[in-house]
Amino acid sequence: MYIGVGMTGGDEAKIRRRIRAADYLVVAQLFLRSNFLLEQPLQFNDVKPRLLGHWGTCHGINVMYANLKLFFENRPELQFILGPGHGFPALQANLFLDGELEKVDPRLGRNLSGIEVLCREFSAPGGFPSHASPMTPGVVTEGGELGYALGAAFGAALGHPEKTVAVLIGDGEFETGTTLASMNLGKLIKTAKEAGNGRVLPILHVNGYKISGPTVFGRKSEREQNELVRGFGFTPIVIEKESPEKIQYALGRAESLENPLIIFKSEKGETGPETVGGQKVRGNYLAHQIPLPEAGRDEEQLKILGDWLRSYRFEELYEEGKGFKI
Numbered sequence: 001m002y003i004g005v006g007m008t009g010g011d012e013a014k015i016r017r018r019i020r021a022a023d024y025l026v027v028a029q030l031f032l033r034s035n036f037l038l039e040q041p042l043q044f045n046d047v048k049p050r051l052l053g054h055w056g057t058c059h060g061i062n063v064m065y066a067n068l069k070l071f072f073e074n075r076p077e078l079q080f081i082l083g084p085g086h087g088f089p090a091l092q093a094n095l096f097l098d099g100e101l102e103k104v105d106p107r108l109g110r111n112l113s114g115i116e117v118l119c120r121e122f123s124a125p126g127g128f129p130s131h132a133s134p135m136t137p138g139v140v141t142e143g144g145e146l147g148y149a150l151g152a153a154f155g156a157a158l159g160h161p162e163k164t165v166a167v168l169i170g171d172g173e174f175e176t177g178t179t180l181a182s183m184n185l186g187k188l189i190k191t192a193k194e195a196g197n198g199r200v201l202p203i204l205h206v207n208g209y210k211i212s213g214p215t216v217f218g219r220k221s222e223r224e225q226n227e228l229v230r231g232f233g234f235t236p237i238v239i240e241k242e243s244p245e246k247i248q249y250a251l252g253r254a255e256s257l258e259n260p261l262i263i264f265k266s267e268k269g270e271t272g273p274e275t276v277g278g279q280k281v282r283g284n285y286l287a288h289q290i291p292l293p294e295a296g297r298d299e300e301q302l303k304i305l306g307d308w309l310r311s312y313r314f315e316e317l318y319e320e321g322k323g324f325k326i
């Protein structure tokens, strides 16, 4: 039995830096068309004229991506499946930082000119779509349609005892018929080496909101949530706080269970603006897409955007000419 990993202070700092870098690149993709390293004070002209994309889910994706990456370091069996394809800026930021985009498009090197292409072309005509798409290395389906991730994860594990398939599912996605039907696979498929199959690790990202309101799962009591998951044949592991230590522990505990399911509770839009124009944005459905729709015209929103970008202290993580320090 394997529970927990001996995490060093260095590992924790590494995860936190990686998350900060990915978060910064998400916000830059969503908003910026110039001044990508904030070398000058942010101006209206630096903001894209048409803001289109999804912020709310991105920080949670970055947290899980960084933690899975460290936990499975030097273990090639991990396959990661992302359900909410609208969290594409986060997936794209991580593939950029991993050097995966550079392999298919040399313009996307891990330097300032790569950052410029990454941001300018996100959600732009002729550039990258706003959602994961087959243009993205490793992506085989259009990511805008929710529901297939869990079924695909079990399919990927079938007949591949060497694999562990971690699949991140949104709590809104969890309301789709396809995802709920796929939950039955917890009873139908033995995910174990002895059965000739790989392991599946569903991670339910419960940030409590979907497009314009709360999610059903998010409004259930913890007991109801756990009982529902158990009824489908999974053992729930709840992560309430996003500290790397707790997440690494949960990933370790998952390895010791036959059919684990991590319930990852996060605040929607965490690390983003708390309130905008007097309205609660962080931890609310208003964080789902663009939380500062007037950033290119409104002084208050532009200031919030500048403060938000600077909060990641990207200058500590990237230096032109020297590269990333993450």
Ligand SMILES: Cc1ncc(C[n+]2csc(CCOP(=O)(O)OP(=O)(O)O)c2C)c(N)n1
Binding pocket: 056, 057, 084, 086, 144, 145, 146, 147, 169, 170, 171, 172, 173, 174, 176, 205, 207, 209, 210, 211, 215, 268, 288
């Ligand atoms: C099959 C399908 N139905 C509806 C939508 C529209 N849609 C886009 S994002 C979203 C909410 C997703 O919520 P969740 O899965 O919880 O993701 P998160 O809150 O992390 O963004 C919905 C319903 C969709 N993309 N696919």
